[in-house]
Amino acid sequence: MRLRALLVVVGLAFAAPLRAGETAVAASAPSARDWAELAKLPDWSGVWTPLPPAVTGKPPAHAGQWVESEPQWRPEAARQIAALEAEEAAGRPHNIYLNCLPEGMPSFMIMTLNALEILFTPGRVTILGEFDGNRLRRIYTDGRAHPADPDLTFNGHSIGHWEGGTLVVDTVGLLPEVFLPLGQGVGLPNNGDMHIVEHIRLAGPDLLQDDLLITAPHMLAKPWAYTRKFKRHRGAAADIVEASCRQGDFVEQRDEAGNAVFAPLPHDAGGAPLPLPTGK
Amino acid sequence: MGRAFCRLLVLGAVLAGLPGLSLISPALAHHSFAMYDPAVTVRLDGTVKEFQWTNPHALLWVVGTTKPGENPTLWTIELPTSPGNLSRMGWTKHSLSPGDRVVVELNPLRDGQHGGSFRKMTMVQTGQVLLVNLRDQPKTEAAK
Numbered sequence: 001m002r003l004r005a006l007l008v009v010v011g012l013a014f015a016a017p018l019r020a021g022e023t024a025v026a027a028s029a030p031s032a033r034d035w036a037e038l039a040k041l042p043d044w045s046g047v048w049t050p051l052p053p054a055v056t057g058k059p060p061a062h063a064g065q066w067v068e069s070e071p072q073w074r075p076e077a078a079r080q081i082a083a084l085e086a087e088e089a090a091g092r093p094h095n096i097y098l099n100c101l102p103e104g105m106p107s108f109m110i111m112t113l114n115a116l117e118i119l120f121t122p123g124r125v126t127i128l129g130e131f132d133g134n135r136l137r138r139i140y141t142d143g144r145a146h147p148a149d150p151d152l153t154f155n156g157h158s159i160g161h162w163e164g165g166t167l168v169v170d171t172v173g174l175l176p177e178v179f180l181p182l183g184q185g186v187g188l189p190n191n192g193d194m195h196i197v198e199h200i201r202l203a204g205p206d207l208l209q210d211d212l213l214i215t216a217p218h219m220l221a222k223p224w225a226y227t228r229k230f231k232r233h234r235g236a237a238a239d240i241v242e243a244s245c246r247q248g249d250f251v252e253q254r255d256e257a258g259n260a261v262f263a264p265l266p267h268d269a270g271g272a273p274l275p276l277p278t279g280k
Numbered sequence: 281m282g283r284a285f286c287r288l289l290v291l292g293a294v295l296a297g298l299p300g301l302s303l304i305s306p307a308l309a310h311h312s313f314a315m316y317d318p319a320v321t322v323r324l325d326g327t328v329k330e331f332q333w334t335n336p337h338a339l340l341w342v343v344g345t346t347k348p349g350e351n352p353t354l355w356t357i358e359l360p361t362s363p364g365n366l367s368r369m370g371w372t373k374h375s376l377s378p379g380d381r382v383v384v385e386l387n388p389l390r391d392g393q394h395g396g397s398f399r400k401m402t403m404v405q406t407g408q409v410l411l412v413n414l415r416d417q418p419k420t421e422a423a424k
Binding site: 088089090091092093097114115183184185186233237238240242243244247248250251252265268270271272273274 | 312314332355367
């Protein structure tokens with residue numbers, strides 16, 4: 001009995017206490033009913049590819065990318081954006097994703113050119129990306145609140161709930177370095193306290209729409225409303241594939257011992273691969 | 281990959297390691313394509329040296345000419361997307377093979393180096409046209 005009491009005391013000592021604003025989350029395994037409840041949710045299965053501007057109805061705002069609504073920058077941020085746009089137009093992009101750190105939110109949803117897939121499990125929605133090294137978002141739908149003092153991350157801490165067929169997602173806890181992106185060569189860090197609310201729903205039989213409202217008080221004069229749409233595909237031909245961030249920075253070759261190795265490629269300052277030196 | 285090409289790669293790696301010749305940045309990955317001039321289209325007539333099926337962008341090396349009488353040179357061509365998207369457009373890692381005769385339309389680097397962003401390719405032997413257009417991706421059911 002003394003040993004059992006000791007174990008209880010030790011267990012309590014290691015249990016994380018709830019902090020203000022936090023709610024207890026069931027630690028038990030999901031029940032058969034929990035799994036059955038998932039069948040009542042809308043069908044978001046398949047592979048979702050982002051729609052290009054011609055389909056969303058807006059012209060591309062920046063080379064190779066598109067935004068549906070321009071953010072209203074605070075004056076100092078607007079000055080920086082204007083300078084970045086001028087550099088981009090002159091062919092000297094200041095790339096915001098070049099270091100292969102995660103792009104983070106909202107880039108995960110609004111900048112990707114690659115496919116997503118979405119998984120429902122009890123208490124969780126998981127969005128798997130092909131872009132950016134197959135990174136993912138975890139959205140907790142088990143009723144928990146955000147942590148009172150979350151560790152800051154690239155995709156933040158996301159909680160969600162269903163309003164009919166719409167998943168409402170609230171994301172906080174984002175690193176201040178995470179970008180507000182207008183393109184791969186134009187964007188600024190959010191500089192802290194960014195908050196993102198999304199309404200994700202089927203806007204058609206095979207059309208998924210994510211309406212984002214991005215609040216970044218240090219950089220934006222008012223919340224930035226942005227809509228991204230994705231179309232659905234099924235079948236093995238559309239499957240998401242493994243996607244590393246930097247493999248294309250290298251060339252596949254054999255070393256002197258005959259081992260298969262990656263050798264670095266030369267690039268220009270903007271990241272474009274260059275012809276190899278000819279030695280001639 | 282041919283031995284001569286490997287030697288070029290090794291030379292590139294050696295040069296990049298020398299002070300003052302830092303051809304290779306520490307990390308590149310996803311980048312803007314603004315260094316390519318969208319207003320200029322170069323027509324490169326040549327032979328595929330290598331086709332590399334890698335993320336985030338597939339790469340293509342072609343030895344060819346852009347005007348009559350020019351000595352053939354090696355061009356590095358960056359496809360503007362990844363194997364995942366290319367697959368959904370009907371490409372495979374076998375779409376191009378070393379030795380294939382091709383005509384490539386590309387947007388060249390603004391600084392005049394022989395690099396470019398892929399626009400369109402015609403296979404000389406078959407007349408097949410290969411495109412990279414995210415709007416075509418995939419060719420299955422379109423969104424309503």
